[in-house]
Amino acid sequence: MQNDQTPPEMRAPRLVRILSIVPFLLGPLPVFAILFGHQYLPAPAWVSLIGPFAWIAGALSAVLFFWLIQGDSSIHEKYGPLARLTLIVFTPIMGLWMGYTAVTMGGPMIIAILAGQEEELTFTVTEATRWGDRKCRNPIEIDGMPALFDRICHLPEEFRRTLIPGVQIVVGGRGTQWGVFLENARRKE
Structure with missing residues (x-):
């Protein structure tokens, strides 16, 4: 039995929820590396080559994160109007940054580590x-x-x-x- 109170018709499909984890995990990876004293620098040629695709991934992540927030009815019940507005504005911006960073830095960083x-x-x-x-x-x-x-x-x-x-x-x-x-x-x- 699920504890999620969101009606099934409002929930994002399982694949979408799983795909939303990728930018959430890879996006902040370069920040965590800096916090632990390891600076990762992507190659300028890589950033130039992958830039347009990274912006597309960022835009898709922004839409995905926004959709996930909008589909979660518990947010509308738990938070007041100002907090909801902050989430609605902040979440797509964070999704854009995480999607872009996941492609330009997060993926290549994992390959460099492994x-x-x-x-x-x-x-x-x-x-x-x-x-x-x-x-x-x-x-x-x-x-x-x-x-x-x-x-x-x-x-x-x-x-x-x-x-x-x-x-x-x-x-x-x-x-x-x-x-x-x-x-x-x-x-x-």
């Missing part, structure tokens, strides 16, 4: 003079990366001082041609 080897990728510096904070010391901003993941953190200040916009750097670490976990960086010669 089958990665030593890899080097080239990135172009856009800014290297901004002040860092405790979460990102000595930030180096790089071109062509998804928002929130467009900077490299915790590299030596001496290295950062040698960089100007337009300079290319080579980042090495465990990964694949689609992205690497940052272990070291050097100027491209």
Whole structure:
């Protein structure tokens, strides 16, 4: 017997509910990696190639998350109008971000963890003079990366001082041609 009080005609099909888990699991993975001290950088070529598909996945995730929230009648019973409005607005935005990030970073990140080897990728510096904070010391901003993941953190200040916009750097670490976990960086010669 199910504890779900939502009428069967209002519930999302089982396949849809299962598919909604994919962006929910893969989307925040890069954030969790940073929280545990591992920065993953997708390859600029990968982000450029997969970008349109990632936006489509993000849009589908946004619609899916919105549909799941709308179909859950318990939300309408448990929460007041302001909380429901916040959920209705926030859920599609979160779905868009999670779907996009799952495709551009989450999937390649899992592959890098499971089958990665030593890899080097080239990135172009856009800014290297901004002040860092405790979460990102000595930030180096790089071109062509998804928002929130467009900077490299915790590299030596001496290295950062040698960089100007337009300079290319080579980042090495465990990964694949689609992205690497940052272990070291050097100027491209």
